[in-house]
Amino acid sequence: xxxxxxxxxxxxxxxxxxxxxxxxxxxxxxxxxxxxxxxxxxxxxxxxxxxxxxxxxxxxxxxxxxxxxxxxxxxxxxxxxxxxxxxxxxxxxxxxxxxxxxxxxxxxxxxxxxxxxxxxxxxxxxxxxxxxxxxxxxxxxxxxxxxxxxxxxxxxxxxxxxxxxxxxxxxxxxxxxxxxxxxxxxxxxxxxxxxxxxxxxxxxxxxxxxxxxxxxxxxxxxxxxxxxxxxxxxxxxxxxxxxxxxxxxxxxxxxxxxxxxxxxxxxxxxxxxxxxxxxxxxxxxxxxxxxxxxxxxxxxxxxxxxxxxxxxxxxxxxxxxxxxxxxxxxxxxxxxxxxxxxxxxxxxxxxxxxxxxxx
Numbered sequence: 001x002x003x004x005x006x007x008x009x010x011x012x013x014x015x016x017x018x019x020x021x022x023x024x025x026x027x028x029x030x031x032x033x034x035x036x037x038x039x040x041x042x043x044x045x046x047x048x049x050x051x052x053x054x055x056x057x058x059x060x061x062x063x064x065x066x067x068x069x070x071x072x073x074x075x076x077x078x079x080x081x082x083x084x085x086x087x088x089x090x091x092x093x094x095x096x097x098x099x100x101x102x103x104x105x106x107x108x109x110x111x112x113x114x115x116x117x118x119x120x121x122x123x124x125x126x127x128x129x130x131x132x133x134x135x136x137x138x139x140x141x142x143x144x145x146x147x148x149x150x151x152x153x154x155x156x157x158x159x160x161x162x163x164x165x166x167x168x169x170x171x172x173x174x175x176x177x178x179x180x181x182x183x184x185x186x187x188x189x190x191x192x193x194x195x196x197x198x199x200x201x202x203x204x205x206x207x208x209x210x211x212x213x214x215x216x217x218x219x220x221x222x223x224x225x226x227x228x229x230x231x232x233x234x235x236x237x238x239x240x241x242x243x244x245x246x247x248x249x250x251x252x253x254x255x256x257x258x259x260x261x262x263x264x265x266x267x268x269x270x271x272x273x274x275x276x277x278x279x280x281x282x283x284x285x286x287x288x289x290x291x292x293x294x295x296x297x298x299x300x301x302x303x304x305x306x307x308x309x310x311x312x313x314x315x316x317x318x319x320x321x322x323x324x325x326x327x328x329x330x331x332x333x334x335x336x337x338x339x340x341x342x343x344x345x346x347x348x349x350x351x352x353x354x355x356x357x358x359x
Contacts, residue, residue, distance in 0.1 A: 028343045031323040033158070033188070033299045035221035036339040037273060039256070040266040043222060046259030047252050058251035065254045069229065072261045078234040079204065081241055084248045086187060086213040086228030090117050090152075093211055093230070095243040097149045097181050098123045105143045106152040107135045109159060109328035111185060114152040123149075133293045133301070134162040141175035151176065154185045156192060159328055159335050161295025165196035173208065181236075183211045187228075188297035190219035190267075191274055197296070200231040209236045216253075218298065219270060220260040225253040274298045277338035284348040288355055299337045301325065308332050311354055318350045 059065075066077040083089040090113060098104065100122035106114045108127035115125045126148070128140045135157055144151070156163050164172075176182065189199055200212035212231040217223040227249055230240060249257075260266070281300055285292040292302040304311045312324060312334065325333040336347060 028320045028339065028346050030337040030339050030343060030347060031321045031335075032223070033218060033297070033337045034223050035218060035270055035298075036277075036337075036343060037221060037266065037270055039221045040260045040263035042263035042266070043220075043256040043259035046255040050251055050255040053251060056251070057247050058249065058254055060247050062249045062254050065249070065257055068258050068261050073200075073231070075200075075204075075231065076234070079231055079237060081230040081232070081237045081244070082249050083228045083230065083244060084250075084253075085217065085226040086185070086215045086230070087113055087117075088244065088248060089211075089213055089228055089230040089240065090114065090183070090185075092240040092243050093150060093181065093183055094118055094121045094123065096239050099149075101147075102149045103145060103147045104150040104152065105140055105148055107140065107154065107157060109325075109330060110135075110152065110154045111158045111187075112328065114185075118150075130157070130160065130162075133160045135164055137164060137168055137172040138175075141172055144176055144180060148177075148180050151180060151182045152185065153182065154187075155198070156188045156295070156297040158185075158187070158297070159299070159323075159325055159330070159333075160293050160301050161188070161297040161299055162293065163192060163194060163197055163296045165194070166198035166202055167196070169198050169202075173206070178208050181209045181211065183213065185213040187213060187215045187218055189214065191271075191298045192296045193275070194296055204231070204233065209233060211236060211240075216257050216260060219267070220257070221266070221270070222253070222256050222260055225250070225256050227253040227257045273340065274338050277341065277344050280341070280344050281336070281338065281348070284351070288351060290351075299335055301330070301333055301335050303332055304334050305332045308334060311351075314354045314357075315347075315350055318353075320347050320350050322347075 062082050066080050069080055070077040081089060094117045098121050101124060103124045103126050104118045105126045105128060108129055118125050126143050128136060128143050130136060135153060186199060203210035203212055215228040285302060290302055292300050315322060323335040325335055
């Protein structure tokens with residue numbers, strides 16, 4: 001490898017903590033926080049009707065999708081920046097606001113791609129540990145320096161599923177200089193039921209630049225199409241759109257996202273299945289006396305301790321795949337996604353069998 005050609009900050013980027021490869025229908029896959037219902041039927045209809053146009057480039061501005069999404073959210077299309085997954089919107093923000101050597105404050109652990117995007121740009125990550133599995137907003141405000149350009153916040157945070165409330169956020173923003181752009185990742189926002197949860201509507205009312213991130217991968221069941229978006233003030237969105245790739249949302253992604261927005265029945269089924277699944281898994285963890293973190297997302301972080309490796313192997317032998325949190329600095333923890341009722345039952349059956357077997 002011609003190392004002299006490669007900047008040090010590229011060589012220092014850790015690999016993204018990947019999960020197990022998908023083996024197929026025979027496994028219970030509860031490792032990637034996907035929608036267990038599959039893709040929305042109306043999304044499939046829109047995709048099928050678009051297949052004959054695959055030789056054409058998609059609409060570079062994705063105007064129809066923007067209009068549909070704006071109507072769905074009750075916003076102006078000018079408040080929306082579309083991306084190849086919300087990951088690209090993260091990259092867009094980093095490209096616009098960060099110069100070499102400047103700082104980004106982020107919670108630890110949180111979504112690993114924040115740090116990867118920052119380091120790839122030559123920025124410096126200032127990581128602030130969670131407190132009781134929640135983002136420590138007071139400590140994050142104290143970590144801001146004159147070189148800070150961005151702050152990333154997951155709400156709910158991945159991998160813990162915890163949230164902060166609107167009043168907490170307001171107090172945090174009072175301590176953060178207005179020239180620092182705050183990025184709030186709401187990839188799991190559609191699953192939240194807490195009344196004190198803030199969202200993009202609150203941010204747009206504030207007199208500062210806050211970028212909200214959302215995705216079609218989780219709640220809308222389109223993880224394989226890679227469609228995400230950012231919500232912000234018009235002048236912020238205009239800057240982001242200067243740096244995205246041409247045709248960054250593909251033709252089938254546009255079609256599928258439009259169909260998903262129209263499929264209200266699928267959305268209600270998703271809410272119901274996830275809510276019931278969370279209740280079921282909460283009761284199981286309590287019955288088995290397994291420590292876990294109460295979650296507002298569609299997954300749970302739970303503690304397996306020193307025998308985590310044994311439990312992982314046992315689950316996988318039984319065809320159940322969950323996520324190891326070693327790569328997130330949570331050595332004794334695993335993360336399990338809420339699945340279909342039969343998948344949740346299978347996971348709990350295997351967990352009970354392991355507990356009984358291990359005494």
